[in-house]
Amino acid sequence: MPAHNDNFPWMSYYGNYNFFEQRMREHTKVDTIERVNPSVYSIMLTDGRKLKVFICECYSFDTAEYIESCENYGPVQAVVISSNWCGYSLDVKRHCMSEQVGVFDTAGFMAAINKNEYWTYLTEYERECFKENGWR
Amino acid sequence: MSIYGFGSYFKGASAYQDIDLLIVHNSTDYSACLAAISLKNSILQEIGSAGVSILSRVAELEFDFIQRSQAILLVEIEGSYKDSELMELFRKVNTYKKT
Numbered sequence: 001m002p003a004h005n006d007n008f009p010w011m012s013y014y015g016n017y018n019f020f021e022q023r024m025r026e027h028t029k030v031d032t033i034e035r036v037n038p039s040v041y042s043i044m045l046t047d048g049r050k051l052k053v054f055i056c057e058c059y060s061f062d063t064a065e066y067i068e069s070c071e072n073y074g075p076v077q078a079v080v081i082s083s084n085w086c087g088y089s090l091d092v093k094r095h096c097m098s099e100q101v102g103v104f105d106t107a108g109f110m111a112a113i114n115k116n117e118y119w120t121y122l123t124e125y126e127r128e129c130f131k132e133n134g135w136r
Numbered sequence: 137m138s139i140y141g142f143g144s145y146f147k148g149a150s151a152y153q154d155i156d157l158l159i160v161h162n163s164t165d166y167s168a169c170l171a172a173i174s175l176k177n178s179i180l181q182e183i184g185s186a187g188v189s190i191l192s193r194v195a196e197l198e199f200d201f202i203q204r205s206q207a208i209l210l211v212e213i214e215g216s217y218k219d220s221e222l223m224e225l226f227r228k229v230n231t232y233k234k235t
Contacts, residue, residue, distance in 0.1 A: 006154060006187025007180065060199050064161070064169040064190040071173070089195035091164055 008068050009039040010056035010086075017041075017055050017082055020106055029113050040073055045113060051077040053109075061088040061103070063095050078102040078118070080109045090129055093122075137161045137172060137217070139225055140207035143187075146232060147206075154187045155229060158207055164192045175217055182226055 005011045015038070024033045024043060032044040041053045054069050054076045061081055070076065078101060081088050088103050096103045102112050102119035112121035122130060129135075143156030157179060161172040169190075176188040191201060201207065211225045 006156065006189065007176075060189060060191055060195065060201060062191050062195040063164045064172045064192070067166065067169045068173050068190075087199070089192070089198055091192060091195050091198075095164065 005057070006059075008065075008072060009054075010058035010061075010065075011038060012057050012082060020055060020080065020082055023106060023110055027110060027113070037073075040076070043113075051113075051118075053078045053080055055080040055082050057081070057083040057086050058088075059086050061086065061092060063089070063092045066092050066096060066101075066103075076101060078104065078109060078112075081105050090126070093126065094135060137175065137213045138209060139175075139211045139213070140202060141210050141229065141232065142202075142205040142207035146208050154185045155183055156205075157183075157186055157188045157210075157229075158196075158201065158205075159188060159190045160193055160196050160202075161190065162193050164194065168192075171216065175213075178217070178222060179225070182222070183229060186229075 024030045029045050031046045034042040036042050043051045058065055093103050097119050100119050112118040138160045140158040144152035145155045159172050161168045172190045179186055179188055210228045213221050
């Protein structure tokens, strides 16, 4: 199944990210969540940090898509790939980590914001890949 | 950069929602990404119904995108793209279903 919208900002077919919003409202580390535009959220964490989060359903999110997102919306602190059908490359994960920007799926973002350096959070698969390639 | 076609249109389906194209760029440096984004925007200006994905060569291998989507190579571009190369791409896309 392809992404529902193939071009920027790769909006959800339903035009909303209700599942993500609900998960954020239930998260113990989230104080407030504000929808800045259909694809950008401002999330205030309980420790006072404020994260600008770009969310999308891009089938294969890579570095060019990240750059395109920043060109349109300015710098972000995290990117969340919303759909299970979609994914992101290891390259964009590494590229963004070097800029202290996190790239995750929804579950990964929920886990990551428990950490101070949320952008360093890796899934088990990513940990294996990073280890194999000697990236950490 | 290489431009591929995939999806219903390139499989010869009588009904399709959009024309799926993939740009594969060789480097992940900033200028290479900007060039790919610029090419995507030029394509969208001409083919409004296009859905254009962009991947670096490395990411394409990671996703195995070309193999999995049975993508077809349409045009290869060396360096910055020229109008003539864009025209060749549009011609190939527009005539694809007739071949």
